[in-house]
Amino acid sequence: GQQLNQSPQSMFIQEGEDVSMNCTSSSIFNTWLWYKQDPGEGPVLLIALYKAGELTSNGRLTAQFGITRKDSFLNISASIPSDVGIYFCAGQRANAGGTSYGKLTFGQGTILTVHP
Amino acid sequence: GAGVSQSPSNKVTEKGKDVELRCDPISGHTALYWYRQSLGQGLEFLIYFQGNSAPDKSGLPSDRFSAERTGGSVSTLTIQRTQQEDSAVYLCASSSDLGGYEQYFGPGTRLTVT
Numbered sequence: 001g002q003q004l005n006q007s008p009q010s011m012f013i014q015e016g017e018d019v020s021m022n023c024t025s026s027s028i029f030n031t032w033l034w035y036k037q038d039p040g041e042g043p044v045l046l047i048a049l050y051k052a053g054e055l056t057s058n059g060r061l062t063a064q065f066g067i068t069r070k071d072s073f074l075n076i077s078a079s080i081p082s083d084v085g086i087y088f089c090a091g092q093r094a095n096a097g098g099t100s101y102g103k104l105t106f107g108q109g110t111i112l113t114v115h116p
Numbered sequence: 117g118a119g120v121s122q123s124p125s126n127k128v129t130e131k132g133k134d135v136e137l138r139c140d141p142i143s144g145h146t147a148l149y150w151y152r153q154s155l156g157q158g159l160e161f162l163i164y165f166q167g168n169s170a171p172d173k174s175g176l177p178s179d180r181f182s183a184e185r186t187g188g189s190v191s192t193l194t195i196q197r198t199q200q201e202d203s204a205v206y207l208c209a210s211s212s213d214l215g216g217y218e219q220y221f222g223p224g225t226r227l228t229v230t
Contacts, residue, residue: 006158035221042120042207042221043159088158102147102166102211103175104219106158 006089006107013079014115021087021110022073029091032065032072033104037086046087047074079114086111118142120222122208128228129198137193137225141210148191149209149219150183159207165191198229 004023013019023032031050035043047058049065049072056063062075072091076083089107121140129135141148147166151159161175165185176182180198185191195202205226209219 004158033219040223042209042223045218045220048218090159102149102164102219103161103172104149104151104159105161106151108158109156 004089004091004105004107006110008110009108010111010113012113012115015079015081017079019076019079019083019112020073021089022071023089023091023107024071025091025105026070028069028093029105030069030094031092032063033090033092034061034063034072034074035088035090037088037109039085043088076112079112081114081116084112084114120208120210120220122206122222122225124225125223126226126228128230131200131229132197134194134196135198135227137195137206137227139191139193139208139210139222141189141191141208142212142220143189145210145212145220146188147211147219148185149211150191150193151207151209153205153207153224155204162193162206195227198227200229203227203229 004025006023033048034046036046037043047056047063052065052069053067054065060077064073086109088109090104092104123138149164150162153159163183164172180196183193205224207221207224209221211219
C-alpha cells in the first residue's frame with residue numbers, strides 16, 4: 001500500500017540538540033498526525049494537525065501542516081534521552097462528505113537516538 | 117482509564133495453522149482499526165470498523181485474512197493457513213468519532229510463523 005515519504009530514516013544526536021524530520025506525499029491529506037513508538041509498545045499520538053498552514057506545539061515538540069497539504073514536519077527542541085524512539089507521520093484523507101476518513105497512511109518512521 | 121488492550125501479546129504458530137488475535141477498544145469508541153507492522157517498517161492499514169457500517173476491508177492482503185467486531189466492541193482478526201510472510205506485529209486502534217483522527221493504539225500482538 002501507499003506510504004508517505006518520511007526522512008531522515010535515522011538520526012543520531014547529542015542531548016540538547018534540536019531535531020527536525022519531515023514527511024511528503026504525492027497526494028493531499030486532510031489531517032496530519034505525528035506518533036512516537038517505543039520498543040514493544042503501540043504508537044502514541046504526539047500532535048494532530050487539521051488545517052493547511054497550521055503550526056502546533058506540544059511542549060518541546062512543534063509540527064506544521066504544509067500549505068499544499070502534501071507535507072508536514074516535526075521539530076523537537078532541546079532533545080533529552082527519553083526522546084529516543086521511532087517517530088511516524090501519518091496522513092488521513094477526507095471522505096466524499098468532507099470529513100476525515102478513519103484509515104491512516106503511515107510514513108516509514110524516523111529512528112531517533114539521543115546520546116547523553 | 118483503560119486503554120486499548122490486545123491479546124495475546126505474543127503468538128508463535130506453525131505455518132498452515134489458523135490464528136485469532138483479539139482487540140478490546142477503549143470503552144465507548146465507535147471506530148476500530150487493525151494495522152500490521154513488519155520489522156522496521158511503518159504501519160500498514162488492514163481493516164476499519166465504524167459503528168454499524170460495513171467495514172472497510174480494502175487493506176486486507178489476501179482472503180486468508182478476516183475480521184469481525186461483535187456488539188460494536190471487541191474485534192477478532194483471524195488469519196487462516198498462516199504463512200511466514202504473515203509474521204509481523206498486529207496493532208489495533210480505536211477512536212471516538214467519525215473523523216477518527218485521534219486513534220489510540222494498543223500494544224500489539226507479535227505474530228511469528230515458523
